[in-house]
Each structure stands twice: as structure tokens, then as C-alpha cells.
Amino acid sequence: MTELAAVKAALRTQAVETPSWAYGNSGTRFKVFAQQGVPRTPREKLEDAGQVHAFTGVAPTVALHIPWDKVEDYTALAKYAEERGVRLGAINSNTFQDDDYKLGSICHPEAAVRRKAVDHLLECVDIMDATGSRDLKLWFADGTNYPGQDDIRGRQDRLAEGLAEVYERLGDGQRMLLEYKFFEPAFYTTDVPDWGTAYAHCLKLGPKAQVVVDTGHHAPGTNIEFIVATLLREGKLGGFDFNSRFYADDDLMVGAADPFQLFRIMYEVVRGGGFTSDVAFMLDQCHNIEAKIPAIIRSVMNVQEATAKALLVDRDALSVAQASGDVLAANAVLMDAYNTDVRPLLREVREEMGLDPEPLAAYARSGWAEEIVASRVGGEQAGWGA
Amino acid sequence: MTELAAVKAALRTQAVETPSWAYGNSGTRFKVFAQQGVPRTPREKLEDAGQVHAFTGVAPTVALHIPWDKVEDYTALAKYAEERGVRLGAINSNTFQDDDYKLGSICHPEAAVRRKAVDHLLECVDIMDATGSRDLKLWFADGTNYPGQDDIRGRQDRLAEGLAEVYERLGDGQRMLLEYKFFEPAFYTTDVPDWGTAYAHCLKLGPKAQVVVDTGHHAPGTNIEFIVATLLREGKLGGFDFNSRFYADDDLMVGAADPFQLFRIMYEVVRGGGFTSDVAFMLDQCHNIEAKIPAIIRSVMNVQEATAKALLVDRDALSVAQASGDVLAANAVLMDAYNTDVRPLLREVREEMGLDPEPLAAYARSGWAEEIVASRVGGEQAGWGA
Amino acid sequence: MTELAAVKAALRTQAVETPSWAYGNSGTRFKVFAQQGVPRTPREKLEDAGQVHAFTGVAPTVALHIPWDKVEDYTALAKYAEERGVRLGAINSNTFQDDDYKLGSICHPEAAVRRKAVDHLLECVDIMDATGSRDLKLWFADGTNYPGQDDIRGRQDRLAEGLAEVYERLGDGQRMLLEYKFFEPAFYTTDVPDWGTAYAHCLKLGPKAQVVVDTGHHAPGTNIEFIVATLLREGKLGGFDFNSRFYADDDLMVGAADPFQLFRIMYEVVRGGGFTSDVAFMLDQCHNIEAKIPAIIRSVMNVQEATAKALLVDRDALSVAQASGDVLAANAVLMDAYNTDVRPLLREVREEMGLDPEPLAAYARSGWAEEIVASRVGGEQAGWGA
């Protein structure tokens, strides 16, 4: 297989999971702007996800969020997904929207609230059993707003205790992905604020516990690719929540704010063997003002483009330049790949997969956008909290 | 008058405006946790504000937010305020919660939306005429989320045009306070992102246009007291929106995150003559998880303590040390004031004003908290958007 | 002229000024790593700059730094520059390396130090008269390290006074470019910390005073293209100091850290008419660990590539998408230009200019690097402070 053929083969097998909630309404604390045609049910979200996969060919699974996507019969839901061309993916827990969680969930000072939170997580594993999902993705809104509000260290003890109980419940082939976040919604301390905290907990829990990197969850200036390289080296990178940001956790389309950073991240994934391992590539975005399905298609394409560039890096030439200490030559090797316009290559890959080379144009022509606006009338649109 | 007497006199005449919306529910994009006893009407907000003033003695006015505080009869509202011991303060506009404002208000690409936004601002001036308010506080959520989304420069032109129309409408003794904000809810560009932009617009508009500094609206590391000193030097500091933050626009209680910064800001106010001028001192906070009225009382007290320390700086000794280039001595003069425990002094001031020296304890004993929980049942609680 | 021809014509006339000091040694506070072949005299710097221009064709001028480039006879220096194919450019002042400047220069508490600083600036204008330079570039290291150290507002008064005296001295066709910087070497206050401060001073001084944007001199997250658009709209953008940074004022090669940001900046320049006006495009970089001449060639090429992409934006399509509020379409128009590989176009432009299409390879083949290592032996290498 030629090198280019290998690159193409890798691109054909890429899988980017889309999140059910990105198809629903979202917004800021100031306002949620509703959009027409937004899904009202988990099934309608799967229909939209099916569109994204139909046009991109690389978005075969859909992450669920419990309780937003809670249904009576997960087997039926999984079957419906398959009918729409996709499969159910990671289960995302929610321990931040119940009134009991005002001061935290798994780290709450009261044992009763912690019990409730852990029970919810255990329920999520039950759902994983039903859906056949591999990953339980855990993000905790836990933290404090004011110095002194709660005991920083005590909260870590409670966190460790709760996670351990859930870890024990995991079946063979199931994983727990622990997400960290710099801040928000907690404004003074966050109980899992950085990769180090997530790593330390996962290390103690065991091999089924892995860290998930949300690209929007870091302090200003943080070198994310360094974290990716480090977690891969430690065997502790479970997956990504992709999105992009200029300021805080803006949840914009991945690749929209700093495409060079996304390329560098994907290069470390490739270099560290993450592209062919169990690392999960997921989107976690909010399309507050732009059309949702095309935004998700665009996001998937942005990941593809960054991946293609990363795969095109001449790693032999890079190693030679690095070993010789030639700073400019080594940088030039990386930049050569980045500066390449990979869109023609991806058009070829899509045609070889039997897809339209231009997913966005093809989606626009498909009439789906008009169809859902016409048909999804009445009912309550899905959204955060819906 | 001795120096201490002068400090006390200054502290007695201090006025911190509380915002009607801080008495209502608030939260993050993830969740608004409702609290018991929260006001359901503008009048109930005024009642709570009356409590804050009753116990602190230095919170005589209440800022209104339109349309959240829209009423039929502002004269009656003003009269009700007076009955509760307070007066109506600044009028705050809202051009961010209508569906039309998804892509902006006064800077929106469509003329019709801009017209609607400007009309709202003109209506706010009408309300100012009715309430006798001096200040129109303008904060725009306008901006863009993605590079290319709109024309950065064109939006400035639209902003200038809209502001000019509103400026013309201002009566004698009325002012327009233009607030800047680093980001949120816009995530790529914000149309008034920094003091420089607000200043440039206000300068062109004229003397009735002034800049307002929200202490939570800056890039990480920004030296806010420098901005305060500069705006006072330029005669363009209209007022403050006080709150505190560790990360973004966290809207925590002022003085809770960095009390030394608050002291430095108040010192520049004192040094620049801002304490005895038309600078408006307002709170703009969200008490998402803590009890609202005590949080506001505490915030007012935090401003008082910072002010007291700023007034206690030995400015003569400071000038001598500064002029001689004695870095450590000059710093020590400032720190001596900051390290002073001014709570005994403030207790005295309160007693001299006929108040309980301990506002929080006195409020707790008053029974108000229990009374509103018992009486404010049913109806819709006030909150952002309510 | 076709559109592509117009783009090429614009690229052929682009002019990027290189700084004399970038050819000398530089480093961090921890260590300056000397490099072989580094110039020892202003003439040798001009020789190196001549190489950069010879291979890129778009670096026709060289900025001088006084006193680092102080010579007896500036006419002779200008003549020597011309012999090496370049011209003398902006004069950069230095008021930060004399022992007297420990607590500032033009803002120093002592009048004698301020006098010395202003005299130096006036001397720089004398040199401009001799060199025929248009621009005096002013960057002040002035500020304080500790709260209380000096009077923030008083320093602004001194700054205004000093600048006014220098402004008066400017001849016809001469300009004063005032640079702002977020922090460093001052760690608490900086006397010109942001574009707003520079703008306010320049506005009062008059039309010959313009703001210069150093791309490394902002708070984390600052939207630089917004500032560029705003200053162009105000008629106050004097020029750029290009470099790139991940953290603070890292002074890396422009385009190395965030090439998408550089593109967005260049787009605002093009959109705002800055490309065909008096805006000066200068590099201000430190090649601490990489070979200096190739790093500067690469930097010039990076500016060219960003400019080419900016020129390729389909502005009509962009305007249509923006006016219609189609967020994704508008973003896509911008991204289409950015994702284009413009290196073939630039190779063509170079060939049409009679240059080698690959400046770095051509420079490497030229033998200049080996020549200077062999010949520049002995003497004192140029560097900051040398």
C-alpha cells in the first residue's frame, strides 16, 4: 500500500461520535434561541445523526445523555438507530440539573445527595448494558463558588468514594471516561479541574478508568497536545470531547477557532498511536446561533481535515530534523503538512466511499432541512434540560 | 475635622446602588436553582432592596432592568420605592433576550432589528423621564461567534449610528453609561469588548456619554485600577458594576475573589476624585447558590471595607515615598492601609448612623427571610428573562 | 486586470520591514545563546537584511534601534544600505537599558530622568532627519512592579507631557508610532498597557501620532483583529510589529503560533484599506534558538502567505452571506480562503519578480550562512544592549 493509500485508508475508517444534545437547542445563560425543526425526541435526534453520517461517512455513532435521552426501551432505540444508519455510543450522565445538586452531586456535603448521584451513575451503567455502549462519560459540575464554602480535600475523598462504587459496577469491556474542566458552572473550585486530577483518580481506579480531554476545558494558553501526548504515553487517554473556543468553554465547532491547534492535537494522536487504539473521538458542541445539522457536518469535516494533515506529516523527515536539532527544518516539516490543502484528498476519499464529495452541498440539496421544519411542529423541542 | 472624622463622614455618605435583578433567580447555562422567597414583582424587589438599605444605610437606590421591571406606572413604582426607604436608580436596557436578537441588536446586520433595538433604548429614556433616573446603562450582548460571521467594522458603524440617536434623546442631567465586556455571550468578537472601544464611542458622542467599568468584564490579568485611573483622568468614568470573578464573568459577590484588587480600585477612585464626583457605584451580581439578600448586604459591606481602607491610605507619606523612588516604602504605605482591620471603624460608623453595627446579624434576626418565604408563594419568581 | 492578477500585483508590492536587532543575539532572562556569524556592527546587520530582501523581494527596509545602531554618519549608513539593496526604515528608541531608567524613563518620578529620556527621543528625530526615516517607533518599558510604587495617574501626566514635546519636534512627513504592551518588564502597571491608552494619547497629540500593534502584546484571549479593524476605522493604525506568541511576549516567528489569527488580522487590514495606506508592516522578533536569517526569511514568507489568503477572500460572497445572517456560509467563505494552499501562487509571484520560487532553499544554497560564520570572527556580536 502506498503512503497515500494508507492515509486514505485511515481516513475511511475514522469515526467521530456526534452527541445527541448538539441536535437540540442550546444557548448561554442569557438566552436560548430556539431553531425550527429541532428534534423533540431521542428518535428524532437519531434521525438527524443519521443524516450527518449519511453525508460524511465517518460519524457512525451517537452519544446519549441521560436523562435527556431516557426511554423505556433501549433495545428499541438501538434498533431505531440502526434503521437510520447509526449506532448508540457513549452514555453521558447528568448530575447537574436536579435541584438537589445546587452544592454538588457526587462531592456534595450531604450523603443523601451523593447517594442519589451515584445511583444515577449506576443507572447509566444499566443503560449501557441495554444499549451495548462501551463508555460511560462522566462530567461533574461539582465545585464551589466561594472560598471556604466547602472543604476542598473532603470533596476529593467523596469523589474518590463515589467513583470507586461506579467503577466496581462496570462490566467487561465497559469503561469510565472521566472529564475534567477548568471552571464553569463552579466559579471558585472545580472538583475535577485539570487532567492531573482526572489522571490521579483514574490511576487509582484501574484500567477501565480513562481520562477524556474536552478541548474547551483548559486554562488560557494551555498546551493541549502536550496533555494528549502525555496521557497516551501513560495509557490513560480515553477519548476527546471536541469543540473549539476563543475564551472559556465556548463549545463552538471544532476547528473553528484554532485549526492549527487541532492539527497539532491530531498529530500527537497519530504519533502516539491513539488513532488506531480505543481512543474515542466525540464532538461536544453547542450550535447556539448556527444551523445545527450543517454545523455538525462541518465539524466532522474539520476533524477529518486536521486528521488528514496529521497523517500527511513526513515523520521520517521530522525525526531526522528533530534529532539533528534543526529547529527550522523540523518546524517546516510540520508546517508543510499543515499548509497542504487536503480538501481535494478528502473529496477523493468520499467518492471512494460512495459519498458525495461535498457533504454540505449534498445535505443542502437533500431537502432534509426543509422536511424537519415542516414536520417537526408542536411538541417540546429538545434542549439542555428538556 | 480630624482625618478619621473625615473618613467616617465619607463612609456615611457612600452610596452603593443594588440591582433589582440580583434579588431574583439567576444561574448558569447549566441550571438556575430557584430559591424560596424570591420576589415575583418589581415591587417585591424594591422591598428586598429596602431591607438592604435599612441594615447597611448606604444602599439608597435600586437599578431597574427593562423589560424585567416594566410596569404601567413608574410614578407609582417610585412612590412605592420611597415607602420602602429607597429610590429608583439607573435604567438598564435589555437587547439580548428577544428572538430577533440572535445575531445582535444595535449592531445587527438587518436594519429592522437595529430599529427595534434603538426603539427599546429610546423607550428606556422615556422611562428615565418618568422615574427621574439619571443614568441609562447600556450593555450589549452584540458580537459574533465565528470568524467571518459579520463585518467587524460594519458593526462598529451601526453601533455608532444607534448610540448617536439615543444620545440625542437624552435630556439635561441624563447620562448614557456604556459598558464593555471581554466576551460572553458572543464568543468570537464582542462589539464593545474593552474600555478603549467604549471610550472611543463616548468621546465622539459627547459629555453625557460615559464609560462604565464592570469589574468582571476583562481579560485575565487586566489591571483594572489602571483603567479606572485613566478614565478618571479623561473625565470619562461614569460608574462601576461591581462583582467579582476568578475566571470569566462569574458575577460573584464583590470583594469575594480578590479583596486586594477591590481596595486598589477604590484607592484609584479616591485618588482620582471619583468618590466625590458623579461616578455611580452599582452592584451587578448573580447569587446563584447563596441566599440573595444577605449576599447583597455582604457585598455592600465589602465595598465599604475596601473604601474605608482606601480612605485610610496615608497619601502624604505615599507621595513622599513615591517621589523618592523608595519602592518598598511606597508599597508599605499602601499595604498598611490594606492590612488594617476596618470592621471596628465601620461598626462605629453604623452606630453613629443609628444602625445596628452588624448588618448581617441584624438582618438574620429581623425575620424578613422567613417572612418572604412564607408570604411569597405562588406566582412566577423573578429571574433573568422573567 | 483579472482578480488573480490583482492579488499578485498586491503581493509583489508588499513591504515587510525587518528589524536590525533580530539579526543579533537575543534570549530570555535565563540565558542568551550566542550564534555563530551574528553581525557585529550596524553594517553587518544591513548585509544580512540585504540577504533577506534579495531572496524574498518584499523586505526592502530595515528598522534601526538607537543606540544599538548608533553610527557617526547616517548618510554613509543609508548609502551602505542601498549598496546592499535595502533602505533604512523606522527609528526605534531605547529608554530601558540605562541605569537611570530603573523606575521608568519618560514617566519616571524624577524630572531629570524624564529630561534625559525625552532628549533621547528628540535625538532619534534628529537621526530620522539624517536617515530620511518616516517613523519614530516608541516603546516604553515604563511601569511599576508593586502596588503603591508610583502614582498611576501622575505617570500618565508625565507621559503626556513628554510625548507632546517630541510630537512638536516631528517634521513634515514624520510620524510617531506609539506601541502598547500588556506587561513586561513592568509587572504591576505598565504605562501604555493597551490600545486604548495609546489611542487616547495619540488622539490628543494629533494626526502624526499613530498606534502600533505588536501582535505579542495583549492579554490572553484578546481579539487582535478587532483592534486592527477599530484602529483602521479611527484612522489611527500606524503599523504592526509582527511576531507570534503562545503565552506572553514570546517574540517567535510571526505565523508560527496561530497562523489563522495572522490571516484574520491581515483580512481586517485588507478590508479596512490598510494594505494600501501608510500602515507599516514590521517584524519584531527574537530568534533565540533558531538560525536568524532563515527565521526572518520564513517570517516574511509567513506574512506573505497570510496576506495572499486574505486577498483571496471572496468579499462579495462574504458580504452576501453576512447580510443574510447565514453564519455558516459566511464562515465558510472565510475558511475557503484560509484553507487554500497559497504556496504555489507565491512561487509564481516570486518567479515573476525574477526571484527563486523557494527563498529558503535558495538562501541555503547561496553560501551566505557559511560565509558569515567564517568571516565574522572576533569583535563583539550584536545583541540586546550591545
Add this chain to the structure above:
Amino acid sequence: MTELAAVKAALRTQAVETPSWAYGNSGTRFKVFAQQGVPRTPREKLEDAGQVHAFTGVAPTVALHIPWDKVEDYTALAKYAEERGVRLGAINSNTFQDDDYKLGSICHPEAAVRRKAVDHLLECVDIMDATGSRDLKLWFADGTNYPGQDDIRGRQDRLAEGLAEVYERLGDGQRMLLEYKFFEPAFYTTDVPDWGTAYAHCLKLGPKAQVVVDTGHHAPGTNIEFIVATLLREGKLGGFDFNSRFYADDDLMVGAADPFQLFRIMYEVVRGGGFTSDVAFMLDQCHNIEAKIPAIIRSVMNVQEATAKALLVDRDALSVAQASGDVLAANAVLMDAYNTDVRPLLREVREEMGLDPEPLAAYARSGWAEEIVASRVGGEQAGWGA
């Protein structure tokens, strides 16, 4: 023992190590401003450190930096220290000022350079044997400036290998303290950029490897006290390098930029048992523009004040408020301690220790400052690199 007596007892036994290099000249990349009377030899640094301890009573040890403090006979140096009332403390390595280290030291791509770096570290352990020092403090300037420059993961492998060799060499009772730093002097990647990386390496190395927290080495907004609490919980907090910063690694006097943060850090130390354990409290500062000895005295006092406030926190009341979820009450307990003026208490403590209650005034009266200016004439002043 009453509670106050316990607080006083704790304050009397506090030990803050001062760094030999803080007595020498320092500066920024722009300029080092030399000061009169600065030490020229390790012995003169010890003399100055002796003054700091003589007046504060809580600075009994001095950190050495190799090779800046390299001497023939460490036993003699230790004896000289004792004569001046102090003892030798941690040994700090230097792998950043040799020309070989341009691209790194222990992580350098070339084995020969790594060998040299590791040999230096082993030499430092030899010196520890001679001085009786417990701690080897490791800070590496290693990293890269440009994407692609070197292999991020490969550098971690080299780091691990080098550290392991040094770890093996440690004797009983000796420790390796690994310091992390966000950036500088490397501007793209840093090989130990955060606590997570330092922690992961220390964990693998074993119990003698511990993390050191430099308070100036974090991304903007990082919650340092969270890291302190976490490392104490993990048994991996080896010590502190205290200083303060507004922007980057400003190395200002500890407590000068954010005294409330320092208090919160010290509270977590107290709460986590760190105050009575093996946690090393060291200063790492640069007194670029202020007089050095008084700056260090002031810094030690600032640590004392923060410690006193932390010890005064009513932990029982805090626990009650935290357990009940009373956000405002819990915050108030912490703030009560912070708002206390502890200077009178510290004056008492000093008097009980037989010291002058006002260390700075006593030092000023002592004549030492004048003495060293008069006597330390000629020779080469100590400084970074000297």
C-alpha cells in the same frame, strides 16, 4: 495550651528558607539593574541571609544554587553559615545556562548533552552529602519554542530516564523536589509544565520524589490552593517556591500581588497537615528594582501574616457551616480570619522570641545596608549567571 498560645507556638517554629540568588542581582531580558552592596560570593550571600534570620527569627536556612554557589569546601561553607546564624538548605541545580543547553538538558535530543545534565544533577547530590542538605530541587528550562521542533513524547521518555538515574543516587533522608512551570524560557512546550506531569513522574520514581509548587508557575486563573490540597492528599507535596505574580512568572515578593490567595494556600497547608510535615517553605524571588534584604524580610513577614491568618481560621465553625451547606456562613468564617489584622499578634510573637517587633525598622536601624555598600566594593556582583 490555649488556642492563641498554639497559634503563637506554630508561628514561632515556622521556617521559611531564603534563596541565595535573591540576594544577588536579577532582572528581565531587557536589563539587569545592579544594586550597590550586593554580595559577590556565596559567603556574602550567607551574611545577608543571616541578617534576614536575625531580624525575622523564622528564616533559618538558605538554599544554594549550583554552580552559582559552587565552592571548594562545603563543610567550610556550612560552618560559615552557622557562624552567621543560618544553615545550608536545599540544593538547586542549573541546567539552563550552559551553551550546550540551547535545546534542553535532561530532555535534549542528543545523548551527550543529557549525560552532561544528569552528571550535573549527580554532582548536586554529592554536594548535598557534603552540606547535609535534605532536598535537591529540580527545575528544568527544557522545552521547545516551535511546533515540531522536537518530539514531545520522546522528551518525556528522556526525562523519565534521567530522573530515574538521579533518584537512584539519593541517599536515605534525601529527597528530589520536582518543580513544574507553565512556560518560560520555552515558549511552545515545556517538559514539566504542570503539577500533573510532575506528579506522574514522582509517582513512578517513588517516595523520595515530591512535587514543588512555585506560586508563579501556573496558567492564568489556576486555583493553586486546589493543587496544594490535592498534592497533600496524595502525599506528594514536597514544598513551595513562594513569590507572587500579576502576569507570568514575575517573581515579585510573595503576598504582594494577591495576599488573599496566599492566605488560601496557607489555609490548605494547615488544613492538610502540611504545616507540621516535611513540606519545605522556600522563597524564589527576584528583587529587580527594590532593595533586596528588606524585600526578603518583607516577604518572610508576608508569609508569616498569611500563616497566622490561616491558623486563626475557626475550623470547627467552618466545618459546621460547610456541612450545613450555608455558603455565606462558611465563607464568612474564612473571611473573618483573613480580615483580622494579625500584625499585633506577630509583634507579640517576635517579642516573645526576643526579637524586635518591627523587623524592617530594626534592620534599617542596624546599619547593615550602609555597611555592605561601603565594604562590598570591587569584585563581581552575584547575579543570575554570575
